[in-house]
Amino acid sequence: MRYKLESFESSVTASFVNKSNLCQLSWNGIPNKYRATCWKILCGYLPANLSRRESAIKRKRHEYMDFASKFHSYSSSLNPETLRQVQVDLPRTAPTLEIFQDARVRQCLERLLFTWAMRHPAASYVQGINDLITPLFVVFVSDECSDGDVDAFLLDDRDHSDLSVASSILQISTESLENVEADCYWCLTSILVRIQDHYTPDQPGIQRMVHQLEDIMTQINEELCDHLSRNGVAFITFAFRWMNCLLIRELSLKCIIRMWDSHLSEGGDGFENFHVYVCAALLDCFSEDLKRLTEFEDLISFLQKLPTSEWGKNEIEMLLSQAFVFRNLPNGKKAESPMCPKVASLSNGNAYSEVDFFSSVTEAISRKRSLYMASIAGMSRMMNDVGFLFYG
Secondary structure (H helix, E strand, O other), X not given: OHHHHHHHHHHHOOOEOOHHHHHHHHHOOOOHHHHHHHHHHHOOOOOOEHHHHHHHHHHHHHHHHHHHHHHHHOHHHHOHHHHHHHHHHHHHOOOOEHHHHOHHHHHHHHHHHHHHHHHOOOOOOOOOHHHHHXXXXXXXXXXXXXXXXXXXXXXXXXXXXXXXXXXXXXXXOHHHHHHHHHHHHHHHHHHHHHOHHHOOOOOHHHHHHHHHHHHHHHHHOHHHHHHHHHOOOOOHXXXXXXXXXXXXXXXXXXXXXXXXXHHHHOHHHHHHHXXXXXXXXXXXXXXXXXXXXXXXXXXXXXXXXXXXXXXXXXXXXXXXXXXXXXXXXHHHOOOOOOOOOOOOOHHHOOOOOOOOHHHHHHHHHHHHHHHHHHHHHXXXXXXXXXXXXXXX
């Protein structure tokens, strides 16, 4: 762990960040202390040049607050329907987390989402974008309040034993909260530009990803695909939300934050192509559970409420590892591998039934490291494509 921390410290404090190296480090998970900075660099928001960072982020924050305050001041007359939809969706945004019940936080999110809609009229605001802001907000606000300790902000509102979240939010200055808001806006913009056709009329990008998921699953688990088809379950009925909200409603925010470490490390491809393989790995993990269900209603109910509430770091890293394997299989054909033991009957508590979890992850990552290194060169080019958004 110490070596990992030192590696990130060396990378982000270098006079000029080697993005290929940062991608390689970040794919396997970013320590809390460095996550906010790494995400901003990987999104192209912070310059790779250390000497330019302070002035660049100050300029971008000022630019955001300037146009956001103007848009929001006239929101009721500019586009009252969009404002109303944002206000309707905000109470549904991570409703079990205390941080998103705070009045100042909701005000920030309302202004941010309305500003996004006004600045991007082709996509405007679509339900689901409100979910995408939550990982960014938690990571950036935790960096302001608790040296990146995201766990402090992921307490369920049913846990009244710790009031640190409420006290931290109350103590954060208005300026710091506005900085978090601006950082979230620019990083959200970077992410959504890569998948903008997910939120244009008819959402062709999402439909494309759903079809890609079905094609992948036909190759790696044809038996499951046949089972779903025989029982009238079309992929669009459950996978649309998986793509629209990037699994934020299927996995805990803690797991999503870890998943985004890898997605952002994939460059422009992470939230599009690689995410489909993550969804394939998720579906494949529950293959045996699904094949035991023979009623349409039971299948849909299971797929819309996957038993992942107890998942943590180990499970999400297993999922990402399996997704990486699926993406690199020749001809998409599934191979027997200890990379992802069947996570069968999770709801019954039998999480790892075929191989020892920890040894499988360690061995699998070691075996695949050389293959991943070969793909890093391509990632650097994709990351540079995103950088022009703010500094081109």
